[in-house]
Amino acid sequence: MPFTLANVHGRAALVDADQRYDLERATSGQFSSDPMEAIARFSELGEVAKRLSPAQADGPIAAEVLDPPVPDPRKVFGIGLNYRDHAAESGSEPPEVPVVFTKYPSCINAPTGEIELRSQTSDYEAELVVVIGALTRDITRDRAWSHIAGLTCGQDISDRVLQKAATPPQFSLGKSRDTYGPIGPVLVSVDSFNDPADLAISCAINAEQRQNARTSQMIYDIPFLVSYLSKILTLEPGDLIFTGTPAGVGFPDERWLKPGDEIRTEIEGIGVMSNRCT
Numbered sequence: 001m002p003f004t005l006a007n008v009h010g011r012a013a014l015v016d017a018d019q020r021y022d023l024e025r026a027t028s029g030q031f032s033s034d035p036m037e038a039i040a041r042f043s044e045l046g047e048v049a050k051r052l053s054p055a056q057a058d059g060p061i062a063a064e065v066l067d068p069p070v071p072d073p074r075k076v077f078g079i080g081l082n083y084r085d086h087a088a089e090s091g092s093e094p095p096e097v098p099v100v101f102t103k104y105p106s107c108i109n110a111p112t113g114e115i116e117l118r119s120q121t122s123d124y125e126a127e128l129v130v131v132i133g134a135l136t137r138d139i140t141r142d143r144a145w146s147h148i149a150g151l152t153c154g155q156d157i158s159d160r161v162l163q164k165a166a167t168p169p170q171f172s173l174g175k176s177r178d179t180y181g182p183i184g185p186v187l188v189s190v191d192s193f194n195d196p197a198d199l200a201i202s203c204a205i206n207a208e209q210r211q212n213a214r215t216s217q218m219i220y221d222i223p224f225l226v227s228y229l230s231k232i233l234t235l236e237p238g239d240l241i242f243t244g245t246p247a248g249v250g251f252p253d254e255r256w257l258k259p260g261d262e263i264r265t266e267i268e269g270i271g272v273m274s275n276r277c278t
């Protein structure tokens, strides 16, 4: 059953009809306030959401400054070159196996968090982010969706010089500067979408559209990625997979992020993240 989960000042909240419901209060303590516990028990959240009545609402969600819907993931994967048009603009052939790197979890930032630019060569990458909801090991592609708590938006902010500084290149540090991983605004359950594998994704910088694609254009789709990773290591509730970015990033034309820039990231059925650069 569908649900939408938010993190309101560190507390898990369900969202329905633009109203928020504190999860611990709405369940009389059957859930704690911890968003990570809510994610690990995602299969129960649809039932809770179904029983909510507007009289219990804690107020409009739009009035709150949200924290990241997954505040404390143990693992954060990034997938490189997962859209053909982005591989082409990067001067790369589509990969023959998934290109996987780490964003260290300390880079996770709020959906309206400021991006603290620490280099002259930082770039944006709008991405769909998969949130794992269950212990997942050696899973087949056809069962992968059932282990996913939901989907959210992400920005895989990348320091391009640092990303390629070493020989051979090791992407992880260039993808992991403090604040370089905003996610949100909310986590939306898989069954909330007509087709969770085909969502419009876009990114604008200062209201100028730079990226505009559909997630169905991924080279390695979500079931493949979850299955592939689960055959290498055990995925755990709250683990994140940034699934790659479509064409339109800044580096081919050296359109780097500058202080004051506003990064707007939108995915159909999830919502909008807005992050200002400082």
Ligand code: ZN
Binding pocket: 078, 079, 080, 125, 127, 156, 242, 244, 245
């Ligand atoms: Zn990326």
